[in-house]
Amino acid sequence: MSRHPEVPLVPRPDSMTVQPGRFTLDDRTALRAGPGAEDAAALLREALAPATGIRLPPAPDGRIVFLLDPALGDLGAEGYGLTVSTEAVVLRAARPEGLLRGVQTLRQLLPPASLADGPRRGTAWTLPCLRITDRPRFGWRGAMLDVARHHQPAAYVRRFVDLLALHKLNVLHLHLTDDQGWRMPVPAYPRLTEVGGRRAESDGNGLPHEGSYSRAELVALVAYAARRGVAVVPEIEMPGHARAALAAYPHLGNSPGTRLQPWTRWGVCENVFGVHDAVLDFCRTVLDEVTDVFPAPYVHLGGDECPLTEWRASPAAGARAAAEGLPGPAALHGWFMRTVAAHLTSLGRRPLAWSDTGTELPAPFTVLPWRDPEHGRRAALRGHDVIMAPFRSTYLDYPQSADPGEPRGQDGVLDLRAAYDNDPAPAHWEPEAVRHVLGTQAQLWTEYASTPAQLEYLAFPRLCALAETAWSTHRDWPDFLHRLDRHRTRLAALGVRGRTPHTVPAP
Numbered sequence: 001m002s003r004h005p006e007v008p009l010v011p012r013p014d015s016m017t018v019q020p021g022r023f024t025l026d027d028r029t030a031l032r033a034g035p036g037a038e039d040a041a042a043l044l045r046e047a048l049a050p051a052t053g054i055r056l057p058p059a060p061d062g063r064i065v066f067l068l069d070p071a072l073g074d075l076g077a078e079g080y081g082l083t084v085s086t087e088a089v090v091l092r093a094a095r096p097e098g099l100l101r102g103v104q105t106l107r108q109l110l111p112p113a114s115l116a117d118g119p120r121r122g123t124a125w126t127l128p129c130l131r132i133t134d135r136p137r138f139g140w141r142g143a144m145l146d147v148a149r150h151h152q153p154a155a156y157v158r159r160f161v162d163l164l165a166l167h168k169l170n171v172l173h174l175h176l177t178d179d180q181g182w183r184m185p186v187p188a189y190p191r192l193t194e195v196g197g198r199r200a201e202s203d204g205n206g207l208p209h210e211g212s213y214s215r216a217e218l219v220a221l222v223a224y225a226a227r228r229g230v231a232v233v234p235e236i237e238m239p240g241h242a243r244a245a246l247a248a249y250p251h252l253g254n255s256p257g258t259r260l261q262p263w264t265r266w267g268v269c270e271n272v273f274g275v276h277d278a279v280l281d282f283c284r285t286v287l288d289e290v291t292d293v294f295p296a297p298y299v300h301l302g303g304d305e306c307p308l309t310e311w312r313a314s315p316a317a318g319a320r321a322a323a324e325g326l327p328g329p330a331a332l333h334g335w336f337m338r339t340v341a342a343h344l345t346s347l348g349r350r351p352l353a354w355s356d357t358g359t360e361l362p363a364p365f366t367v368l369p370w371r372d373p374e375h376g377r378r379a380a381l382r383g384h385d386v387i388m389a390p391f392r393s394t395y396l397d398y399p400q401s402a403d404p405g406e407p408r409g410q411d412g413v414l415d416l417r418a419a420y421d422n423d424p425a426p427a428h429w430e431p432e433a434v435r436h437v438l439g440t441q442a443q444l445w446t447e448y449a450s451t452p453a454q455l456e457y458l459a460f461p462r463l464c465a466l467a468e469t470a471w472s473t474h475r476d477w478p479d480f481l482h483r484l485d486r487h488r489t490r491l492a493a494l495g496v497r498g499r500t501p502h503t504v505p506a507p
């Protein structure tokens with residue numbers, strides 16, 4: 001397709017032809033939703049009402065038409081076709097998910113003021129006439145939000161879901177547990193949130209931090225996200241990054257006499273789960289609750305950065321390795337992950353894990369290689385499905401520039417260009433590796449971001465670039481920058497204060 005700078009959609013659609021003229025929405029505009037299209041219609045109504053006051057009542061002769069149409073099956077589950085003329089807006093897709101993506105396109109085609117959360121009367125609510133045929137490059141387009149290092153209220157997580165949906169991202173990966181905090185209640189283990197959900201301070205700042213979700217909040221979040229076509233994928237970290245759980249239940253550790261507190265430092269902690277039966281029982285019970293609350297087909301089991309120090313020193317771990325016929329404590333990691341994954345599989349779910357090397361995880365895992373993209377290729381050639389999460393292009397906890405005013409982050413810089421250059425399945429990879437790439441996701445680790453404003457400053461505009469690499473087959477940096485310039489007006493209408501070359505970082 002040719003570029004259409006006057007219609008700056010992010011992510012860029014697969015193909016678009018712009019025509020003269022505009023369609024105008026007003027109080028009399030009605031919407032006809034065919035069978036199966038009602039949820040998408042409701043989402044558009046809900047999205048437009050606060051700013052525009054337009055209600056889009058249902059009517060058989062409505063000039064906005066939403067239809068499920070099996071003839072568009074070639075576009076896949078999330079593809080859609082959109083035609084806007086001066087007389088009508090027709091959105092069609094083979095599946096409801098495709099209609100939900102089309103709703104986000106409609107939101108972006110309207111004036112940015114339509115995205116505001118309060119009345120913006122006096123604007124002409126018009127859309128350019130055009131024809132779009134669109135479909136995603138990858139089925140997994142996500143963002144991980146680390147609510148373990150810093151808890152965020154459920155209301156904020158819902159806003160974050162809205163921001164993902166606007167960019168046609170379809171997975172919210174919630175990092176619910178880590179050394180510094182456990183945020184999900186498990187009825188059989190109440191101390192996980194009571195004790196594991198609060199820590200004395202963060203990296204020497206002297207300020208206590210605490211928070212956890214109720215089961216009802218998580219259930220409501222899942223439903224809220226599902227209405228927007230976003231799956232919530234929970235992560236429970238094991239066997240490392242588990243110190244908050246060890247603080248709550250010392251018998252899960254390798255030296256039960258030791259009393260630990262949720263960790264107050266950042267980094268890789270040496271305290272890890274033990275490998276005795278009580279730990280396996282614990283993990284199974286936790287996963288029973290997790291799969292009860294979260295219906296997503298995948299559950300993330302962590303798996304990264306598990307120091308062997310404690311297992312090497314533990315007679316019980318040595319005995320476990322011998323009993324399982326393992327060559328030594330190092331092999332306990334794969335054994336642990338395989339054993340817990342078997343329980344998840346028995347519940348009808350699929351295990352995910354971070355991969356430190358691309359080669360350490362057993363067969364059933366879909367892996368997220370986070371160090372080197374080459375690890376992704378290696379894992380894919382071994383037969384794993386992969387979700388690309390390399391830190392150099394997807395870790396949004398790195399500063400966005402070397403400017404001295406940039407907020408503190410991990411050491412290094414990940415600029416907008418680096419995020420845009422993320423290629424989840426590079427052209428030089430073997431077809432059998434490419435076939436295993438499910439997609440990619442951004443990582444919002446929150447050691448250095450405790451407030452929504454700080455999170456959004458880190459996420460934007462880099463998340464826009466990530467969304468484009470996950471959705472679009474087009475690679476055109478100048479075109480992206482041009483569209484982003486206009487897209488910033490939408491973000492501003494939503495109250496997002498991301499980085500621009502001239503902004504002072506949010507407090």
Ligand code: ACM
Nearest residue numbers: 304305354355370
């Ligand atoms: C990771 O950054 N340890 C997944």
